[in-house]
Amino acid sequence: MSNTEVQTDFSTGDAPRTHTQSQQFWFEDGNIVLDAEGTLFRVHRTVMGKHSKFFEDMFDIELRSTTPDRPCTPDRCPIISLQDPQCDLELYLKIIYEPFAAPALWKGLNMNQLLALHRLGMKYQCDAMNQAVADRLNAEFPSKLDDFLAAYTSHLSHRGEEACKCGTLACAPESLIKIINYAEETDLQVVLAVACFLAFDISISVRSNRLFPIDKP
Template sequence: MSSISTQSPDPLGASYVNEDLNNPPVTSPSLEGFQRDSDIWFEDGNIIVIAQSTAFRFHKSVLASHSQVFRELFSVPQPSPNAGESEAIDGCTVMYVSDTGYDFRELLRAIYRGVSYLHPEQTISFPILAALARLGHKYQLDQLLDAVIFRLQRTFNTDLEVWDRSRGFGADSPLGLVPNNAIEALNLFRRLQRPDMIPTALCGCSRLPPAVLIHAVDRADGVARESLELTDLELCWKVQKRLIYEAVDQMTLFSEYFVTRLAEVKCQRRDYCIEGLKILLQETRRGMSYLAFVDPLDKFSSIFESDDAPFSKRLCRDCLAVLKSRHWELRKKVWGKLPDIMGMSITGWGS
């Protein structure tokens, strides 16, 4: 259930007390110690909401029209500011929410800017989408939540081709994902009860160093922190171990395919490619210990596509295409195993 604080929060945002929405919100006589938000502060607004140390002034009807939770919250009778000591500012009741200022700001921006904010062609970073998903779920803004999930599914998908196009947690991810975002993503998808989006996030977590997994990581607001539940931490290590096995097995099969290819090379540069395959086979076998640190779901784009990559330098275009196809098959096999590796059953996974 959504929550709202019935106590004035620590101005530094150190802690927040979640109470049931049935309790009426408290009011405050001034904004001393709080900062007005530079974006969401409308002089004709009729409600002031404080999240962490930031105050937002906006229109009740705008948020209430999108959320049944806020509609019920705002319907709670408020004390008159003229009855004895002032309990409002400029005629606006002051209420406190337990959300971070960052999350609540992004929620109001999305509500006020409407369709343009979540337009399919609009670039939106993962931290913003995560903020909108958290509050969209918490305050039951179903249309907003559906739009956000649609955007997130462009990356966290059941289809390996979609995952490849999104670049996953790569440096050029359209969502601006960084490896540490995997923890926030996993926690978010658990909260949203989206098992179809969990495997990719869990894979991201399993590639993080133990020190990062054990300790909490900062969210984009620099205040809130994300850490894994103990069960997910244990699962990460289990998945990490299995993916190491899959990586070695995958590259063993891949190198063995070099031998098969050596016997069937039928290209215009046969002698050149045979020599190249022999060298690649030797290098792969020598570097097998390194493969324990390779992500079996990675496209190995640097190996296949870079100008100075060993594969592109030693094979002709036709032979390179054949090896890419074989590598795709091996990656697809690992992808299909992910739910089972994670102890999950996901209808339609990989199809």
């Protein structure tokens, strides 16, 4: 579903600015607009607050205060600018607004998307989101040998950085390194152990550069 460019008057005295209005997450009865990279999502405070302690507190405190210059839509719906990538926020909204589609959606997420949801879950204090990311990785990296072999027999037939098409999160070396870093940060010991085992054949130079990146000046 494509988005639509709209002229949005922020009612701050500025000239109208062109934004992209989300078609999937623009509800006429929504009472808050979230702006991410110029894409506007009109959603519901109750829904956002139900899943996020951050949004719950913000709506309780900030939006009850009277701020004459607060950006609003023409019908006085408050606009809040977020410093998040548009695609990450859209994915976050899909998870919380489409619970029946969520199981299939979770199964198809790549590591970058899982990390994005983890980042938003931490930032917006959404414990259920972080737990779902952990559950997906625990399922992806099983502790039982039979389950592990069933999932990774194809992957283990490839050596080193040879092209692998097993379809798991461990398929690409860069994804595997991200998984190791995430598992160490979040103390997922089983995931960490399995991922480190799978990373054994990745070259020393790749492991050094990606596990312990050197900060550029």
